[in-house]
Amino acid sequence: MExxxxxxxxxxxxxxxxxxxxxxxxxxxxxxALLKPxxxxxxxxxxxxxxxxxxxxxxxxxxxxxxLCIAVAAGASxxxxxxxxxxxxxxxxxxxxxxxxxxxxxPEQALAFGLTLSAFAVMTMGLxxxxxxxxxxxxxxxxxxxxxxxxxxxxxxxxIVIGGAAGAFPPMIGWAAVxxxxxxxxxxxxxxxxxxxxxHFWALALWRNPDYTKAGVPMMPVVAGxxxxxxQMLLYTLTLPPIALxxxxxxxxxxxxxxVSIALNAGFIYHAWRVLKSEEMTWPKRMxxxxxxxxxxxxxxxxxxRAPGLLVRFGVGL
Numbered sequence: 001m002e003x004x005x006x007x008x009x010x011x012x013x014x015x016x017x018x019x020x021x022x023x024x025x026x027x028x029x030x031x032x033a034l035l036k037p038x039x040x041x042x043x044x045x046x047x048x049x050x051x052x053x054x055x056x057x058x059x060x061x062x063x064x065x066x067x068l069c070i071a072v073a074a075g076a077s078x079x080x081x082x083x084x085x086x087x088x089x090x091x092x093x094x095x096x097x098x099x100x101x102x103x104x105x106x107p108e109q110a111l112a113f114g115l116t117l118s119a120f121a122v123m124t125m126g127l128x129x130x131x132x133x134x135x136x137x138x139x140x141x142x143x144x145x146x147x148x149x150x151x152x153x154x155x156x157x158x159x160i161v162i163g164g165a166a167g168a169f170p171p172m173i174g175w176a177a178v179x180x181x182x183x184x185x186x187x188x189x190x191x192x193x194x195x196x197x198x199x200h201f202w203a204l205a206l207w208r209n210p211d212y213t214k215a216g217v218p219m220m221p222v223v224a225g226x227x228x229x230x231x232q233m234l235l236y237t238l239t240l241p242p243i244a245l246x247x248x249x250x251x252x253x254x255x256x257x258x259x260v261s262i263a264l265n266a267g268f269i270y271h272a273w274r275v276l277k278s279e280e281m282t283w284p285k286r287m288x289x290x291x292x293x294x295x296x297x298x299x300x301x302x303x304x305x306r307a308p309g310l311l312v313r314f315g316v317g318l
Contacts, residue, residue, distance in 0.1 A: 040075050046170045053252050063178075079113050080110070139169070159217075164197030165194055192295075199272060234276050
């Protein structure tokens with residue numbers, strides 16, 4: 001009996017120690033990790049690209065504020081996503097090292113952090129830039145946290161198909177920061193990311209299928225099986241080329257972008273085909289890596305096509 005009491009006391013002391021660590025031991029690096037900086041970097045890059053190629057002028061300082069708001073909002077969304085997903089994060093090898101499962105940050109701290117940053121980003125965008133971009137920013141946060149994370153992610157294998165819209169808004173927000181409106185060209189940039197998202201994430205889901213199965217997340221490979229997912233990935237990559245070339249026909253980009261886009265889409269289709277025909281997990285992993293390069297280069301070359309107009313774009317006279 002004495003041994004049982006001692007064990008109970010040890011457990012109690014360990015729990016108190018863990019609680020103290022959570023309450024007082026969080027470091028700046030732990031809160032930085034809550035922002036999902038790697039995801040944020042691609043979001044910021046595409047948002048800046050939308051701002052850069054939009055017609056009209058924007059003061060460099062206002063442009064910097066707009067990009068900062070997009071970055072802060074993306075990080076806030078990541079923090080709230082980690083707050084809600086802390087239970088499944090703790091059982092997945094890819095996410096078990098995040099600050100909440102490790103006990104470095106308390107869930108309520110992560111939620112408060114995310115809400116505070118969200119309010120800051122939206123209010124600053126509205127006051128310093130314009131209301132259209134602020135409204136789009138607020139809707140993006142809502143879509144990612146409520147529609148995707150809370151509603152779709154654990155209920156349907158279409159979670160990525162629908163929820164991918166959240167990651168597609170940044171170039172539209174950047175565009176609206178300059179123009180104060182949503183145009184067909186910004187919708188084309190939105191659609192590029194929206195249609196890219198399913199094959200990008202399904203490649204990850206194939207590669208990390210045991211993780212999602214263990215966590216009970218209904219990703220497409222878990223629900224529909226490997227082969228069905230692979231066929232859908234190929235279908236999506238086949239629909240991407242005309243969408244990716246839309247900026248050329250809408251006058252946002254030239255044929256430098258067009259030529260690079262054709263090559264990138266050929267590469268994406270090739271990777272999807274190899275994933276379909278191969279049983280090896282190396283191909284989904286390669287396709288996931290290539291998909292990141294695919295999106296990055298599309299937006300990088302889109303801006304390079306507009307490089308001669310850099311000074312004019314930001315309202316600086318020659």
